[in-house]
Amino acid sequence: MNDLGGHALYLSPKDMQLGRGETIADTARVLSRYVEAIVYRANRSEDMAELARWATVPVINALDNREHPCQIVADLLTLHEHWNGSFKGRRLAWIGDGNNVCNSLLLGCAMVGLEFVGAVPEAYRPPKEVVARGEALARATGAKLSITSSPAEAATGADALYTDVWISMGDEAEAESRTAAFQGFQINKKLLKKAKPDALVLHDLPAHRGLEITDEVMDGPQSVVWEEAENRLHAQKAILEWALPANRGAAR
Ligand code: NVA
Secondary structure, eight states, X not given: OTTTTXXXXXXXXXXXXXXXXXXXXXXXXXXXXXXXXXXXXXXXXXXXXXXXXXXXXXXXXXXXXSOOHHHHHHHHHHHHHHTTTOOTTOEEEEESOOSHHHHHHHHHHHHHTOEEEEEOOGGGOOOHHHHHHHHHHHHHHTOOEEEESOHHHHHTTOSEEEEOOSSOTTOGGGHHHHHHHTTTOOBOHHHHHHSOTTOEEEEOSOOOBTTTBOHHXXXXXXXXXXXXXXXXXXXXXXXXXXXSHHHHHHHO
């Protein structure tokens, strides 16, 4: 916001009346009288939807348990830069949890026509509704979309490998069972070798080195993790500029 010439207020849960029992609908109505846009990070996607329903200014989803769309804009920007501005004929393999990042990535790939293959253990697959939405989007762009249980199968011949933590915010109570279920869903040198020789490696961070990704890969020549992190800044500015009411007419 500062780079765009505005300023931002950070409201932590303890700064908000939500913590004292105000409804999300009422908070949405009050905030809408004060600010031009709301960037919200929520534990529950239902809360995100409720805030968006009642706010009269744009609500940008900065992560919830179901989706993480802002991250994916930065990821697609990173790939776009490396692939000379085209996703055509490219395939991305997701290795790990069918979580919020996976869901949004699946949808984002479908929107831009990039093939998405997810390697996800059976019990942690993306929700059926998300896959159905992805399939509908993919029909319009011609993107392919598939899910397998085999990291090796997904990685073979891929143009990009992407992973995320095995235990997302809110999943802490399942740490033990998740750690056991995701053994083998690690991006390491052996898995990377199955991908194209110039395949790129992404991670939305924070990474748990030694679990979902090895140091060797994360710090290796195929990793674009730091560019991806930087692109969060640029992509988020683009999203704000697109969403801010003053720019809406011009940006669309
Ligand atoms: N899947 C992770 C993403 C962190 C940016 C989580 O929800 O914790």
